Structure formats: C-alpha cells, structure tokens
Amino acid sequence: MSYILGTNSISNKLIRIALIQIFGIGPKKAIQLCYRLGLSDNIRVNKLTSYQIDKIIKIISQNYLVDSELKTVIQRDIKRLISIGCYRGFRHNAGLPLRGQRTHTNAKTCRRFQNVSINQRS
Numbered sequence: 001m002s003y004i005l006g007t008n009s010i011s012n013k014l015i016r017i018a019l020i021q022i023f024g025i026g027p028k029k030a031i032q033l034c035y036r037l038g039l040s041d042n043i044r045v046n047k048l049t050s051y052q053i054d055k056i057i058k059i060i061s062q063n064y065l066v067d068s069e070l071k072t073v074i075q076r077d078i079k080r081l082i083s084i085g086c087y088r089g090f091r092h093n094a095g096l097p098l099r100g101q102r103t104h105t106n107a108k109t110c111r112r113f114q115n116v117s118i119n120q121r122s
Contacts, residue, residue, distance in 0.1 A: 011046035018045045019056075024066035033059060 019030035034041040037055060039048075048056075060066060065073060081089035091098045097107050 011044070013045055014041065015039060015043050015045055015048065016041040022060070022066055024064060024070040025060070029064065 016027070016030040016034055019025050019033060020027055025033070031041055033056065036059060037052065039052065078089075078092055082093055083089070088098050096103060101107060
C-alpha cells in the first residue's frame with residue numbers, strides 16, 4: 001500500500017488508475033503526469049521506486065490543486081456566489097440544480113435532503 005498525497009493507493013493497480021483516485025486528478029492529467037515523468041502508464045504502483053513516488057508527489061504539489069486545497073477553493077467560490085446574491089448563489093442555497101435543468105419531475109437527488117431535520121422525532 002502506497003500513500004500519495006492523502007490517498008492510499010492499492011499496490012497492484014496501474015499508476016494511471018491510482019493517480020485518478022486523488023481528488024483533482026482525472027484520467028487526462030494522470031496520463032500527462034506519467035508522460036512528464038517518463039513512466040509507462042501500464043506500470044503498477046508496487047513497481048515504483050521511492051524516488052519515483054517522491055517525484056510524483058513533487059510534480060503534483062507544484063503544478064496542481066488537489067485534495068483539501070481544491071475543496072477549499074470550491075467552497076470559497078460557492079460562498080462568494082451566495083454572498084453576492086447571484087442566481088447561481090440562490091440555487092446553491094436552495095439546493096436546486098444550477099444549470100437550467102428541469103425540476104418539475106427530476107432533480108430528486110438535490111432536493112432530497114431539504115425536508116430532513118436533525119431534531120425530528122418519530
């Protein structure tokens with residue numbers, strides 16, 4: 001088991017699949033990282049040396065926003081939208097879809113938790 005930037009990656013997975021598990025790195029960025037490091041994307045995590053793992057961590061931390069940093073940026077953007085009172089901010093606050101989707105029959109998942117209260121007794 002290898003630990004890369006807050007994510008435990010299973011040692012017998014491919015390196016590009018293991019990199020996708022990190023929040024903020026998708027399939028395209030994972031392939032780009034493997035190319036920059038000169039690694040084959042078919043190599044397994046348990047075949048990497050400690051030097052290669054350190055190099056992966058160094059490149060990711062210098063060039064990309066990942067994990068908790070990215071989550072704080074997203075939350076800050078949502079709070080900014082709510083504070084300026086724009087349409088998307090109201091939709092975030094109300095728990096409704098933001099991008100013009102239909103709400104009459106769909107959007108059950110985003111409206112599901114509005115009616116649940118913590119102090120509700122049966």
